[in-house]
Amino acid sequence: MSEGHHHAREKSPSELRTMALEALLVERGLISTDAVDAVVEQFQNEIGPRRGARMVARAWVDPAYRERLLADGTAAAAEMGYGGAEGERLVCVENTPDTHNAIVCTLCSCYPWPVLGVPPVWYKSPPYRARMVREPRAVLREFGLQLPDTTAIRIWDSSAEVRYIVLPMRPDGTEHLDEDGLADLVTRDCMVGVAVPHATEGVAA
Amino acid sequence: MGGMQGFGTVAPEPGEPPFHEPWEGRVFGMSLTLWATGGPIGGMRPQLERIETGRYLASSYYERWEHALEVMLAERGVLAPADVDRGVEALRAGGWVPERSDPAMVEAVLADMQPRPPARPEGGHRFAAGQPVRVRRISTAVHNRCPRYVRGVVGVVERLLAPDWLPENEDLGEQRRAPCYTVSFAAADLWPDDGADHTVLVDLWETYLEEAG
Numbered sequence: 475m476s477e478g479h480h481h482a483r484e485k486s487p488s489e490l491r492t493m494a495l496e497a498l499l500v501e502r503g504l505i506s507t508d509a510v511d512a513v514v515e516q517f518q519n520e521i522g523p524r525r526g527a528r529m530v531a532r533a534w535v536d537p538a539y540r541e542r543l544l545a546d547g548t549a550a551a552a553e554m555g556y557g558g559a560e561g562e563r564l565v566c567v568e569n570t571p572d573t574h575n576a577i578v579c580t581l582c583s584c585y586p587w588p589v590l591g592v593p594p595v596w597y598k599s600p601p602y603r604a605r606m607v608r609e610p611r612a613v614l615r616e617f618g619l620q621l622p623d624t625t626a627i628r629i630w631d632s633s634a635e636v637r638y639i640v641l642p643m644r645p646d647g648t649e650h651l652d653e654d655g656l657a658d659l660v661t662r663d664c665m666v667g668v669a670v671p672h673a674t675e676g677v678a679a
Numbered sequence: 680m681g682g683m684q685g686f687g688t689v690a691p692e693p694g695e696p697p698f699h700e701p702w703e704g705r706v707f708g709m710s711l712t713l714w715a716t717g718g719p720i721g722g723m724r725p726q727l728e729r730i731e732t733g734r735y736l737a738s739s740y741y742e743r744w745e746h747a748l749e750v751m752l753a754e755r756g757v758l759a760p761a762d763v764d765r766g767v768e769a770l771r772a773g774g775w776v777p778e779r780s781d782p783a784m785v786e787a788v789l790a791d792m793q794p795r796p797p798a799r800p801e802g803g804h805r806f807a808a809g810q811p812v813r814v815r816r817i818s819t820a821v822h823n824r825c826p827r828y829v830r831g832v833v834g835v836v837e838r839l840l841a842p843d844w845l846p847e848n849e850d851l852g853e854q855r856r857a858p859c860y861t862v863s864f865a866a867a868d869l870w871p872d873d874g875a876d877h878t879v880l881v882d883l884w885e886t887y888l889e890e891a892g
Contacts, residue, residue, distance in 0.1 A: 494766025557794025580681030
């Protein structure tokens with residue numbers, strides 16, 4: 475851990491208690507600093523929404539993979555090399571012209587880590603957790619997603635051990651894109667269900 | 680928190696990093712390391728729900744994790760809160776976190792982020808897909824995973840899920856699996872006066888359900 479130069483800025487109580495905890499656990503041999511480094515490095519650089527986006531893009535170009543993804547999300551993720559904690563029971567729910575899906579955890583902040591990484595603050599926040607099950611159309615409008623009144627909305631509250639990911643619809647005007655180009659269109663928010671992909675988008679959130 | 684009012688609007692942060700401060704990553708990393716190596720902590724969720732409500736709402740996600748870690752380690756006799764207090768004083772006096780390298784531990788945490796062989800016990804479900812069920816009005820103080828907003832409400836079994844560990848038993852120190860279900864609720868049944876038309880799908884253990892009607 476790079477704690478060698480921590481001058482100037484006042485440390486918060488949580489930061490200090492975290493450092494004290496780490497020192498105690500290291501002294502007791504219960505953790506190593508390089509193991510903690512490895513977790514942080516993985517979640518900063520490797521395990522994030524780009525993984526889920528690759529799965530979505532593959533499902534768009536490969537009907538057989540789409541079938542496997544919808545039948546068993548865990549196995550379809552494992553095929554791509556993704557799995558582990560918080561992804562052992564992965565279920566993929568598919569958007570259609572008639573139905574829009576979105577995910578929430580009202581009890582805490584359950585989230586499919588291996589395919590989306592750690593959740594953003596808003597996903598863990600009381601407003602999202604409280605309102606997404608009760609007034610999803612209003613929440614989606616705040617995210618800039620205006621769905622027709624005729625679109626059925628299905629909100630998945632991951633209150634037990636299943637973790638969900640949304641398979642969005644492939645946007646029109648993307649026929650020329652390959653799998654990587656398609657994955658670029660699929661943001662984290664599209665896979666949570668608070669956004670839909672657009673042909674012009676180019677940056678994964 | 681499902682359905683509660685008065686929390687304001689959702690505030691997304693463009694370009695949000697996985698961890699806002701290095702210490703958040705350390706809390707997360709310590710927890711995953713302890714889980715991956717069978718260290719002296721339990722599940723995070725029961726601990727987080729046990730945090731006193733005022734403190735819970737006033738804390739950030741990783742502040743709650745840090746607090747829960749301390750509580751779990753204290754309960755298992757690994758350290759006392761006073762040990763952490765003394766550690767904080769030592770840091771204020773110029774102390775630092777010692778480095779320790781352990782390749783086997785690194786390997787263990789990385790292995791924990793790999794796909795696992797599926798462990799999916801089958802069967803034993805009392806209810807069938809398409810069957811109406813009512814959520815019991817659970818009032819036990821023991822940790823459970825039955826959202827308050829569905830208690831007493833009738834829904835329809837959407838799909839059967841593999842039996843899973845009962846959260847109640849995690850709290851009581853025993854382990855037992857029970858069948859799980861995804862149950863579909865009409866918003867009109869959850870909040871009759873809202874005029875909403877969406878569907879909420881909630882995953883529930885069989886012990887939370889009874890036959891409807």
